[in-house]
Amino acid sequence: MQVIDPSIALEGTTPIEEERVRPVTRRTGADRAFRLTTFGAGTLTLVLMGVIGLFLLVRSWSAISAAGLSFFTTSAWQPDGGAFGIAAVLLGTFLIAFVALGFAVPLAAGGALFITDYAPSKIKTPLVWLVDLLAAVPSLIYGLWGRAYLQPKIIPISEWISTHLGFIPFLKAKPGAGFAASTFIAGVVVALMVLPICTAVMREVFSQAPAGEKEGALALGGTRWGVVRDVVLPFGRGGMVGASMLGLGRALGETIAVTLIISPTFDITRLTHPLETGGNSIASLIALRFSESSSFGISALMAAGLALFVITLLVNAVASLVVSRSRSGASTEI
Amino acid sequence: MTTIEHEVLDLNNPAPELPPSSSLTARGVSAWFGDHKVLERVNLDMPAGEVTALIGPSGCGKSTFLRILNRMHELVPSATLSGTIALDGDDIYRGDIPVTEMRRRIGMVFQKPNPFPAMTVSENVIAGLKLSGVKATKSDRRDLVESCLQRAGLWNEVKNRLGAAGGALSGGQQQRLCIARALAVKPSVLLMDEPCSALDPTSTRRIEETIAEIAHEVTIVIVTHNMQQAHRVSNTAAFFLAGEGEPGHIVESGDTETLFTNPADPRTLDYVNGRFG
Numbered sequence: 001m002q003v004i005d006p007s008i009a010l011e012g013t014t015p016i017e018e019e020r021v022r023p024v025t026r027r028t029g030a031d032r033a034f035r036l037t038t039f040g041a042g043t044l045t046l047v048l049m050g051v052i053g054l055f056l057l058v059r060s061w062s063a064i065s066a067a068g069l070s071f072f073t074t075s076a077w078q079p080d081g082g083a084f085g086i087a088a089v090l091l092g093t094f095l096i097a098f099v100a101l102g103f104a105v106p107l108a109a110g111g112a113l114f115i116t117d118y119a120p121s122k123i124k125t126p127l128v129w130l131v132d133l134l135a136a137v138p139s140l141i142y143g144l145w146g147r148a149y150l151q152p153k154i155i156p157i158s159e160w161i162s163t164h165l166g167f168i169p170f171l172k173a174k175p176g177a178g179f180a181a182s183t184f185i186a187g188v189v190v191a192l193m194v195l196p197i198c199t200a201v202m203r204e205v206f207s208q209a210p211a212g213e214k215e216g217a218l219a220l221g222g223t224r225w226g227v228v229r230d231v232v233l234p235f236g237r238g239g240m241v242g243a244s245m246l247g248l249g250r251a252l253g254e255t256i257a258v259t260l261i262i263s264p265t266f267d268i269t270r271l272t273h274p275l276e277t278g279g280n281s282i283a284s285l286i287a288l289r290f291s292e293s294s295s296f297g298i299s300a301l302m303a304a305g306l307a308l309f310v311i312t313l314l315v316n317a318v319a320s321l322v323v324s325r326s327r328s329g330a331s332t333e334i
Numbered sequence: 335m336t337t338i339e340h341e342v343l344d345l346n347n348p349a350p351e352l353p354p355s356s357s358l359t360a361r362g363v364s365a366w367f368g369d370h371k372v373l374e375r376v377n378l379d380m381p382a383g384e385v386t387a388l389i390g391p392s393g394c395g396k397s398t399f400l401r402i403l404n405r406m407h408e409l410v411p412s413a414t415l416s417g418t419i420a421l422d423g424d425d426i427y428r429g430d431i432p433v434t435e436m437r438r439r440i441g442m443v444f445q446k447p448n449p450f451p452a453m454t455v456s457e458n459v460i461a462g463l464k465l466s467g468v469k470a471t472k473s474d475r476r477d478l479v480e481s482c483l484q485r486a487g488l489w490n491e492v493k494n495r496l497g498a499a500g501g502a503l504s505g506g507q508q509q510r511l512c513i514a515r516a517l518a519v520k521p522s523v524l525l526m527d528e529p530c531s532a533l534d535p536t537s538t539r540r541i542e543e544t545i546a547e548i549a550h551e552v553t554i555v556i557v558t559h560n561m562q563q564a565h566r567v568s569n570t571a572a573f574f575l576a577g578e579g580e581p582g583h584i585v586e587s588g589d590t591e592t593l594f595t596n597p598a599d600p601r602t603l604d605y606v607n608g609r610f611g
Binding site for chain 1: 404406409411434435437438441442444446448449450451452453461462464465466467512515516519
């Protein structure tokens with residue numbers, strides 16, 4: 001048998017590249033119009049995001065260039081006096097958000113599990129409505145209700161915690177300190193506001209727990225709780241983290257309810273005692289100061305806004321990353 | 335009623351501490367999904383220590399009947415039923431035995447292998463203990479894992495990867511892992527819903543060997559579409575059939591050999607010879 005060496009056969013010629021086919025799709029006019037519309041809508045969203053970021057950056061530039069890195073280390077807020085920074089308000093923002101998540105995440109997980117795995121089918125739909133309806137209440141109403149109704153009810157609880165769990169340093173109140181208008185109370189109210197989104201995402205995730213595995217657990221003599229513990233929760237872990245991060249994103253930006261409740265403070269020691277009177281957040285700082293600031297003061301507030309914008313973007317980006325990488329999140333959109 | 339004689343007399347029983355297998359008796363069992371009746375007055379004895387095969391074309395109610403035997407049927411929201419199912423004489427639907435206890439005694443292997451993917455091979459085997467709150471020492475658990483995997487015919491393949499994820503095994507191995515998991519809670523009955531339908535011939539043969547090995551220690555009820563399989567593995571068989579728009583019922587049941595070679599009803603003969611269905 002004769003073996004043909006391709007290199008000999010092709011001697012003197014350059015090897016011919018195979019031409020790859022580029023599939024041609026003819027689009028109809030309607031198809032083209034639809035593509036253009038959806039492409040436009042999608043792009044517009046991204047452009048808007050960019051424009052907002054750019055706007056904040058431009059408007060805050062004079063303050064940022066004046067303050068430099070001290071913007072992140074200064075806790076006072078006196079732009080016209082030259083000393084201003086987000087150290088205190090940023091801390092306050094996160095403290096309120098963490099208190100909120102501390103209440104909202106377990107409640108949301110319990111509520112979502114009840115809806116997906118325990119509730120009789122008759123009350124499932126009304127329950128879903130009710131939880132979603134919580135999201136429809138304006139935040140101003142939450143703020144008013146939190147201040148007028150909830151606060152007097154929470155103060156005794158704060159006192160009790162401070163007395164009985166005071167051995168944990170940050171829970172111990174200074175003698176004579178008040179418990180009204182605190183980070184803790186603001187956090188409880190914000191918890192109610194992030195509850196619907198957390199519950200909705202977790203419910204969605206839990207409801208996708210594979211029926212085959214649930215039946216497998218039941219067929220082994222498992223109780224409902226056993227099924228939840230061994231099948232639903234392991235399946236939903238990623239989705240729960242994602243839901244919490246989404247809630248965090250919301251809690252960080254919550255403005256009016258927090259503004260109505262807290263008594264603003266820039267004192268780090270007071271901020272780190274969440275049960276005591278006094279709290280702060282970036283959003284409520286901007287809301288409170290905006291109408292009474294000089295043009296430089298407004299630039300400083302824009303810088304604070306930029307910080308909040310970047311942080312919430314990051315939190316949400318991490319949330320979607322976590323959710324999409326987990327088994328339960330792969331099919332869940334947030 | 336059936337006795338447990340062959341259990342006691344079986345000298346080859348490798349695990350004498352196992353509970354004796356139980357009999358299941360169905361009397362007048364009808365089933366509905368909403369208003370749609372899928373099963374009509376089924377009577378069937380599933381004797382202790384024997385393999386009972388449920389055969390018949392798709393949609394004739396075999397799987398529904400199987401799921402009625404351990405109260406999985408009621409997990410479908412609109413599902414209802416009538417009649418009685420007795421486990422060694424105790425009615426499982428009327429509170430004689432708590433449902434979790436009953437499901438522990440009547441294990442189930444599903445059509446699609448469903449190991450717990452987040453658990454390791456060992457954890458999968460002992461998942462039933464955790465689910466039913468049974469405490470066991472570390473060495474007991476290790477012994478149980480080994481003996482159950484042995485009985486399910488999987489031990490040699492996984493003994494060096496007990497810490498691997500249950501989902502990382504092949505389909506046939508996953509199904510045998512599910513059998514091991516079901517055996518670990520020491521059931522006296524094992525229900526198998528087309529356990530080989532998703533598997534290749536080699537894995538199928540392996541599972542049939544497993545069935546033959548455990549048949550003397552646990553009563554088996556198996557749904558299968560594979561006539562040869564039903565013929566090979568079972569002692570008793572029941573032929574289900576559903577007429578056009580009618581609920582399924584049992585055409586005839588009894589000794590497998592008779593049912594396959596000399597059935598009383600011509601439809602049975604046609605079906606087991608592959609002339610319809």
